Amino acid sequence: MTFDLPYGALLNALWQTLAMTFASGALGFIFGLPLGLILVATAADGIWPYPWLNRVLGAIVNAFRSLPFIILLVALIPLTRLIIGTSIGTAAAIVPLTVSAIPYFGRVAEVALREVDGNLIDAVRAMGGNRWTIVREVLVPEALPSLVAGFTVTLVLLIGASAMAGAVGAGGLGDLAIRYGYQRFETGVMIAVIVVLIALVSLIQAIGDRVARFFDHR
Amino acid sequence: MAMNSLNPVALPMLRLTGVTKRFGTHAAVTDISLDINRGEILGIIGRSGAGKSTLIRCINGLEKPDSGRIEILDPDEQLQDIVPLGERALQKIRGRIGMVFQHFNLLSSKTVADNIALPLKIAGRARAERKARVAELLSLVGLEAKADTYPAQLSGGQKQRVGIARALAAQPALLLSDEATSALDPETTTSILGLLKDINRKLGVTILLITHEMAVIRSISDRVVVLDQGRIVEQGATDRVFADPQSDIAKRLLAAAQLGLETF
Numbered sequence: 001m002t003f004d005l006p007y008g009a010l011l012n013a014l015w016q017t018l019a020m021t022f023a024s025g026a027l028g029f030i031f032g033l034p035l036g037l038i039l040v041a042t043a044a045d046g047i048w049p050y051p052w053l054n055r056v057l058g059a060i061v062n063a064f065r066s067l068p069f070i071i072l073l074v075a076l077i078p079l080t081r082l083i084i085g086t087s088i089g090t091a092a093a094i095v096p097l098t099v100s101a102i103p104y105f106g107r108v109a110e111v112a113l114r115e116v117d118g119n120l121i122d123a124v125r126a127m128g129g130n131r132w133t134i135v136r137e138v139l140v141p142e143a144l145p146s147l148v149a150g151f152t153v154t155l156v157l158l159i160g161a162s163a164m165a166g167a168v169g170a171g172g173l174g175d176l177a178i179r180y181g182y183q184r185f186e187t188g189v190m191i192a193v194i195v196v197l198i199a200l201v202s203l204i205q206a207i208g209d210r211v212a213r214f215f216d217h218r
Numbered sequence: 219m220a221m222n223s224l225n226p227v228a229l230p231m232l233r234l235t236g237v238t239k240r241f242g243t244h245a246a247v248t249d250i251s252l253d254i255n256r257g258e259i260l261g262i263i264g265r266s267g268a269g270k271s272t273l274i275r276c277i278n279g280l281e282k283p284d285s286g287r288i289e290i291l292d293p294d295e296q297l298q299d300i301v302p303l304g305e306r307a308l309q310k311i312r313g314r315i316g317m318v319f320q321h322f323n324l325l326s327s328k329t330v331a332d333n334i335a336l337p338l339k340i341a342g343r344a345r346a347e348r349k350a351r352v353a354e355l356l357s358l359v360g361l362e363a364k365a366d367t368y369p370a371q372l373s374g375g376q377k378q379r380v381g382i383a384r385a386l387a388a389q390p391a392l393l394l395s396d397e398a399t400s401a402l403d404p405e406t407t408t409s410i411l412g413l414l415k416d417i418n419r420k421l422g423v424t425i426l427l428i429t430h431e432m433a434v435i436r437s438i439s440d441r442v443v444v445l446d447q448g449r450i451v452e453q454g455a456t457d458r459v460f461a462d463p464q465s466d467i468a469k470r471l472l473a474a475a476q477l478g479l480e481t482f
Contacts (some may be wrong), residue, residue, distance in 0.1 A: 141328070
C-alpha cells in the first residue's frame with residue numbers, strides 16, 4: 001500500500017515551518033534575553049533598581065502578550081512591509097512571530113534569572129565584581145539550564161503560531177493542513193501534517209531537554 | 219625593623235569608629251568601635267540577630283553604615299575610610315578583601331578551578347597567571363584532584379575549602395569569614411579551622427571571623443569581641459574571656475558551648 005500524498009508540498013511546508021520557527025525563535029532569544037535581564041535587574045531588589053522602568057517595561061510586555069497572535073499578525077502588516085518589503089510569504093511571517101516571541105521569551109528568561117540564588121550575587125560583589133560581571137558570570141550561566149528549557153517551550157509555541165501565519169500566505173505545515181486537509185477534505189494530508197508536527201515537537205523537546213541537562217551541574 | 223622605623227605606631231589592618239547601621243527603625247549595629255590588628259585572628263561572637271552579619275557586610279561595603287568610619291589599611295600603609303566611597307571605588311577595595319560564606323556560595327555552573335579563578339578574572343589577571351595561581355591554591359587547600367569537578371559533587375568540607383581558596387585567590391590582606399563552619403559537622407569544622415589557622419600563620423593574612431559558636435572562637439581566635447543587640451558588650455584576649463566572662467551573653471554562650479562539648 002502506498003500513500004498518495006503531495007510529498008513535495010509537504011517537504012516544502014516543513015521547510016517553511018522550520019524557517020519561521022527557528023528564525024523568529026533565534027531573534028526572540030537574542031532580544032528576549034536582554035529584556036529578561038533588564039526586567040530582573042531593574043526590579044526593586046535587583047542589581048540595577050529602577051522600579052519605574054521595570055513597571056513601564058512590564059506593562060509593554062503584558063500588552064504585547066495579551067494580543068491574540070492572529071490580531072498581531074494583521075496589526076503588524078505595515079511594520080512587516082517596512083522591514084521585509086512585503087507582508088506576504090514566509091519571510092514576512094517572521095516579523096510578527098518575532099514580535100510575539102520577544103515578550104514571551106523575555107518573561108520566561110525573567111523567571112529563570114530570578115531563580116538564581118541572591119547569595120551568589122553577593123559572593124561575586126564581595127570579590128569586587130561589577131554588574132556586568134554579575135550578569136556574565138552569575139545570572140546567565142547559573143540560569144542557563146532553565147533558559148534552555150524555556151527556549152524549548154518558546155520554540156514549540158512558535159510552531160503553533162506559525163500555522164496561523166498561513167493566513168498571510170506564509171505557507172508552512174498549518175497552511176498545508178488547512179488548504180489540503182480541511183478545505184479539500186484530503187484526510188491523508190491532514191494526518192500526515194499532524195504526524196510531522198508531532199515528530200517535530202517531540203524532537204525539539206528531546207533536544208531541548210538534552211541541552212538543558214548538559215548545562216546543568218547543580 | 220625597617221617597617222617599624224617608618225611606622226613608629228603600627229596601624230591596624232582595620233579600624234571601625236562609631237559604626238551604626240539601621241534598617242528602618244531597627245538598629246542592626248550601634249556605635250561599634252574596634253581595631254583589628256595586622257596578622258591577628260579576631261573572632262566576633264553573638265547570637266543570631268546580634269548584628270554580626272550586618273557588621274561584616276559593612277566592612278566590605280556590601281552595606282553602607284548610617285554613620286561612623288570604616289578604615290582599611292591600603293597598600294601604601296595608610297588607613298582609608300571606605301564609607302564615603304562610591305560603588306566603583308568599593309569594587310577595588312573588595313578585591314583586597316576575601317570573604318568566606320556559611321553556605322559556600324560557589325557557582326554551580328563553574329568547575330572548582332573556574333570558581334577559584336573568578337576573583338583573578340575580575341582583577342583582570344592574564345589567563346596563564348590565573349592558571350598558575352589556581353594550581354597553587356588547590357594545593358594549599360588540598361584539592362589538586364578536584365580542579366575540573368563541579369561543586370555539586372563535593373562534600374561540605376571540600377566546598378568550604380574551595381570557598382577559602384577562592385577568597386585567597388587575589389591575595390587579600392584581610393579575610394572575612396561569615397559563619398564559615400556553621401553548616402559543617404564538628405570534624406570538618408576542626409579541619410577547616412585548622413586550614414584557616416595555617417593560612418593566617420603561613421601567609422600572614424589577617425582574619426576576622428564571625429560565629430555563634432564559642433568552640434570556634436576558642437580553637438582559633440587570638441582575641442574575641444562579644445556582640446549583643448548590635449553593641450559590643452565585651453572584648454578581650456580569648457583566654458581571658460573564657461576564664462572570666464564579664465557579660466551575661468558571654469557567660470550564656472560559654473555555658474551552651476560546655477553543654478555542647480559534653481554531648482560530643
